[in-house]
Amino acid sequence: MSLQPYLASQNLHSAIDVVLDTAYQGISDDAWKKLFTRARQSGLEQFIEDMFAGKHINNSEDRPALHSALRNLTKTPVLINGADVMPAVAEVWHRIEALCNKWVGVTDVIHIGIGGSDFGPRLAIEALAHVPSIQSRGMRMHFLANIDTAELARILARAQPHSTRVIVVSKSFTTLETSMNAKAVVAWLKDSGCTKSQVAHALYAVTANIPAAKEFGVEENNIYPFWDWVGGRYSVWSAVGLPIALQYGFETFKQFLAGAEAMDLHFKNAPLEDNLPVIMALSLLYQQEKHNIKAYAAIPYADALDWFPKWLQQLDMESNGKSVDRNGNPVKHSSPVVFGSAGSNAQHSYFQLFHQGTEIIPIDFIAVREPMSDRPEAIAHHRILLSNCLAQAQALANGKAASNPNDVYPGKRPSNLLLLPKLNAFYLGALLALYENRTATLGALWNINSFDQPGVEYGKVLAKPIEKALASHQNDITASTDIDAVTATRINLLNS
Known part of the structure; x- marks a missing residue:
């Protein structure tokens, strides 16, 4: 069935039959125009072109960020310093396929x-x-x-x-x-x-x-x-x-790559106003600047995607959890805290905070049109699952007035709806690539390098002298250059 009759609203966008609905973001037409103008003025279009062209956009490590080449199934040449990387990538595909056939x-x-x-x-x-x-x-x-x-x-x-x-x-x-x-x-x-x-x-x-x-x-x-x-x-x-x-099987792996490649081509070629990763990035940026949000949630209404928020935590917070920009200057905004779990289980956990807490936390609701089971009760269960997804978004957006303060829902809580036609290898690949490209877009808008992670190294360095002190089994460790007084006390407690 064609999606076109349903995409007339400016809040509805589609790529490879993945639908993004931003109607509950509360962003006016004029605000959207300003966001797209700002994206262009920030050089986002050039950044996207440079990323796919193999330019050294990872400036701190002086290297490209070319994970898109790994799913370039058409083998269109991708050059790094004048050399095409695709023959080496394709050779790995051949070796993976051969291994699948012989195990x-x-x-x-x-x-x-x-x-x-x-x-x-x-x-x-x-x-x-x-x-x-x-x-x-x-x-x-x-x-x-x-x-x-x-x-x-x-x-x-x-x-x-x-x-x-x-x-x-x-x-x-x-x-x-x-x-x-x-x-x-x-x-x-x-x-x-x-x-x-x-x-x-x-x-x-x-x-x-x-x-x-x-x-x-x-x-x-x-x-x-x-x-x-x-x-x-x-x-x-x-x-x-x-x-x-x-x-x-290797064909399933290829479908996983194909979904990601299809989303890459959309990200690379679609105008900003129709570009799903860009629209998702701009909506989050808008909520940061309007509400000073500190967190957002990804809630997949699919038990199969329960691991998705954990994957997304690393993608966003390791990529964009920075306090300085590409030039070493302090930034006002970077990655919010990311959390989530599968709906509708999540509703019985932390949705109370979403509805009536003091913090405004934007949500990406992710839903799948088709049930993920062929059980006889699957259609009825899936209908209830989807109705819960839509109802939560509506309640968060519209709220509810009541004479009893405990029953008041303030509303105006922003959310996206991301709708996949089905969940298979192709659309799983597309979903992951969508968020990868959204993360890169946010980094470009904040002028942050999304492709290094220096902050994870310092703790590893400090762990070495601490491990050595623990291995000594001594309980008279004193503070030093590498071990402060609090940590020395804790080591002595563990060694006692």
């Missing part, structure tokens, strides 16, 4: 990574598991990220060592949590009776540091590269997404 008898896959090496593939595996009639190889896919051995123990208690494969994912291959977990899993394989050659056969790596992976013991044929122009939180489109192809 036989594997019962368990342990994917070891953290942050961007974990969230994307974990979200995709969880979401696609709910697609009715999806072809799956039925392997147990385990994601090991936390250095807490509780996660490690839970996985190893279920996995069968002689039919397990291990994928170690780290761009640098030096991430502490990943390397320690990988060593622990290798030790488990050996303790379970696997020979040296069996362990080597079981190990795979996805990394930009191939020498380090080989030194760890991964055979060269089992190493899948990705590149320094791919940020970790943007890397699910690379071999980091290997579990998606292994579990659901």
